[in-house]
Amino acid sequence: MVPVLAQATQIDTGDTAWMLAATALVLMMTPALGLFYAGLVRAKNALNTFMMSVSAIAIAGLMWALIGYSLAFDGTGDLIGGLHNVGLHDVTFAAREGTTIPELVFFAFQATFCIITVALISGAVVERMRFGPWMIFAAIWSVLVYSVLAHWGFGGGWLQEGGTLDFAGGIAVEMASGFSAVAAAIVVGARKDYGRIGLLPHNSVLVLLGAGLLWFGWFGFNGGSGFGTGDPSVLAFTNTLLCPAASLFTWMMLDLIRDKKVTAVGAATAIIAGCVLITPAGGFISPGWALLLGLLGAIPVYYVIAYRPRTRVDETLDVLAAHGTAGFLGILFIGFVAQASWNGVSDGWFYGHIGQLGDQALAALVTPLYAFGMTFVLLKAIGAVMPLRGPEPDESLGMDAIYHGEEAYPSGEGAILVTPEAGEEAPVPVAQP
Amino acid sequence: MKLVIGIVRPERANDVLEALYRAEVRGISMSRVQGHGGELDRVETYRGSTVKVEVTDKVRFEIGVSDDFVQATVDAICDGARTGQVGDGKIFVVPVERVVRIRTGETDEAAVTPVSA
Numbered sequence: 001m002v003p004v005l006a007q008a009t010q011i012d013t014g015d016t017a018w019m020l021a022a023t024a025l026v027l028m029m030t031p032a033l034g035l036f037y038a039g040l041v042r043a044k045n046a047l048n049t050f051m052m053s054v055s056a057i058a059i060a061g062l063m064w065a066l067i068g069y070s071l072a073f074d075g076t077g078d079l080i081g082g083l084h085n086v087g088l089h090d091v092t093f094a095a096r097e098g099t100t101i102p103e104l105v106f107f108a109f110q111a112t113f114c115i116i117t118v119a120l121i122s123g124a125v126v127e128r129m130r131f132g133p134w135m136i137f138a139a140i141w142s143v144l145v146y147s148v149l150a151h152w153g154f155g156g157g158w159l160q161e162g163g164t165l166d167f168a169g170g171i172a173v174e175m176a177s178g179f180s181a182v183a184a185a186i187v188v189g190a191r192k193d194y195g196r197i198g199l200l201p202h203n204s205v206l207v208l209l210g211a212g213l214l215w216f217g218w219f220g221f222n223g224g225s226g227f228g229t230g231d232p233s234v235l236a237f238t239n240t241l242l243c244p245a246a247s248l249f250t251w252m253m254l255d256l257i258r259d260k261k262v263t264a265v266g267a268a269t270a271i272i273a274g275c276v277l278i279t280p281a282g283g284f285i286s287p288g289w290a291l292l293l294g295l296l297g298a299i300p301v302y303y304v305i306a307y308r309p310r311t312r313v314d315e316t317l318d319v320l321a322a323h324g325t326a327g328f329l330g331i332l333f334i335g336f337v338a339q340a341s342w343n344g345v346s347d348g349w350f351y352g353h354i355g356q357l358g359d360q361a362l363a364a365l366v367t368p369l370y371a372f373g374m375t376f377v378l379l380k381a382i383g384a385v386m387p388l389r390g391p392e393p394d395e396s397l398g399m400d401a402i403y404h405g406e407e408a409y410p411s412g413e414g415a416i417l418v419t420p421e422a423g424e425e426a427p428v429p430v431a432q433p
Numbered sequence: 434m435k436l437v438i439g440i441v442r443p444e445r446a447n448d449v450l451e452a453l454y455r456a457e458v459r460g461i462s463m464s465r466v467q468g469h470g471g472e473l474d475r476v477e478t479y480r481g482s483t484v485k486v487e488v489t490d491k492v493r494f495e496i497g498v499s500d501d502f503v504q505a506t507v508d509a510i511c512d513g514a515r516t517g518q519v520g521d522g523k524i525f526v527v528p529v530e531r532v533v534r535i536r537t538g539e540t541d542e543a544a545v546t547p548v549s550a
Contacts, residue, residue: 197447393518396444405477414488
């Protein structure tokens with residue numbers, strides 16, 4: 001997030017127009033994530049997995065309006081914002097301080113960030129967590145972890161004030177979700193078949209489609225994080241094209257080296273990893289460095305993903321690798337190659353300001369600890385009140401039938417209508433005389 | 434020669450395969466089928482339509498074996514497929530008139546696995 005001088009309280013129509021579109025783009029990322037995740041699980045859990053993301057829109061959206069936004073963006077307290085904007089109080093057409101867009105738009109744009117961050121964590125617990133506890137977790141996490149980290153990273157909290165640069169959410173979105181995911185996977189426990197039989201993606205086409213839509217939405221996510229159409233947004237927008245393209249290239253090469261085969265699910269993962277890598281750095285580094293970030297950053301992510309299934313932690317859809325690791329790398333990378341000539345804010349180590357690397361390292365250290373710790377405690381607490389997962393036979397039958405009473409791919413055979421549609425006559429055999 | 438047909442829960446299919454492998458039974462076919470084995474119906478709702486789904490997904494194994502291997506095969510399927518809940522499935526053993534291995538033209542006992550018991 002780029003500090004603009006506070007005098008600019010004039011609404012700019014061009015900036016506002018772009019931010020309206022960017023908000024819609026980012027909201028679309030949550031159903032896109034649902035597609036991505038749903039394709040990666042087994043068919044019997046596809047709807048449940050999708051619904052975990054969709055439900056985040058309802059839950060995190062409400063919590064954000066009620067209290068989350070205020071705690072994140074009201075005032076510049078060190079640890080937490082104020083309560084002035086609780087329940088959308090005073091969120092109006094007036095320009096948000098430091099931007100040229102109405103606060104209403106600023107609020108909506110930030111809401112979509114909170115929503116997708118909550119949805120991201122679901123990747124760690126799919127195929128086994130009960131839906132009720134998930135919704136409760138989502139509600140509390142969005143306030144306890146997201147709002148706090150958003151305040152630290154770009155709401156005027158201590159990290160931002162201390163000089164840490166985070167353009168579009170390497171702290172509050174990527175590292176927060178990635179490291180929370182590990183805690184969630186540990187507390188909820190592994191799927192009963194994990195490590196025993198192969199648990200394969202049921203539809204890799206959905207995975208690629210989801211990844212494509214996420215990338216599309218990410219242009220709003222990063223391109224909108226300059227809150228306008230100025231240089232930072234333009235730079236972040238183009239970097240969002242370059243960095244994922246580079247990481248996709250690296251991933252395909254690594255696949256070739258490993259198995260002589262380029263995988264589709266790997267390509268989808270590489271796109272996400274590339275988008276995450278550039279998220280914190282988008283408006284701070286030159287396009288050349290963005291390419292290098294994508295080329296190099298994909299390598300550690302690739303090996304974290306290759307290694308994780310050999311552990312006993314069933315962090316099912318690798319949120320740690322794709323978001324935690326990539327967000328961590330992106331945040332640190334700023335410390336090396338940020339360029340004041342491109343971003344107008346600060347230089348990194350390579351351009352003479354080694355202190356920036358220290359600021360970045362601080363965020364990269366503190367965020368994972370906070371996210372992991374809070375999520376661990378929160379889920380333990382919820383688990384003490386209600387079971388986090390159902391009995392084993394439910395897991396065998398699949399979450400879709402148990403928690404939603406629907407199937408993603410019903411055969412339609414053997415389904416007997418119980419209550420005829422109101423107003424229609426009961427079906428009559430055709431052959432009646 | 435007998436044809437052993439086992440209808441089991443899809444989530445137990447891997448365990449059945451493993452048990453069959455350990456019993457040294459080779460040469461199987463499996464297919465996805467739908468059936469009803471007395472388990473509870475699932476109720477599903479799509480918008481205004483509530484339906485009772487009477488059939489459940491099952492996996493059907495078909496294994497041609499020599500007489501000496503019938504019991505081993507049946508035991509292996511039982512071991513792999515049993516959960517103790519209604520809906521575990523059934524095994525049918527039916528006589529086979531003739532078997533031909535297409536590649537070699539071998540017939541009957543020579544064509545089913547395993548040959549030597």
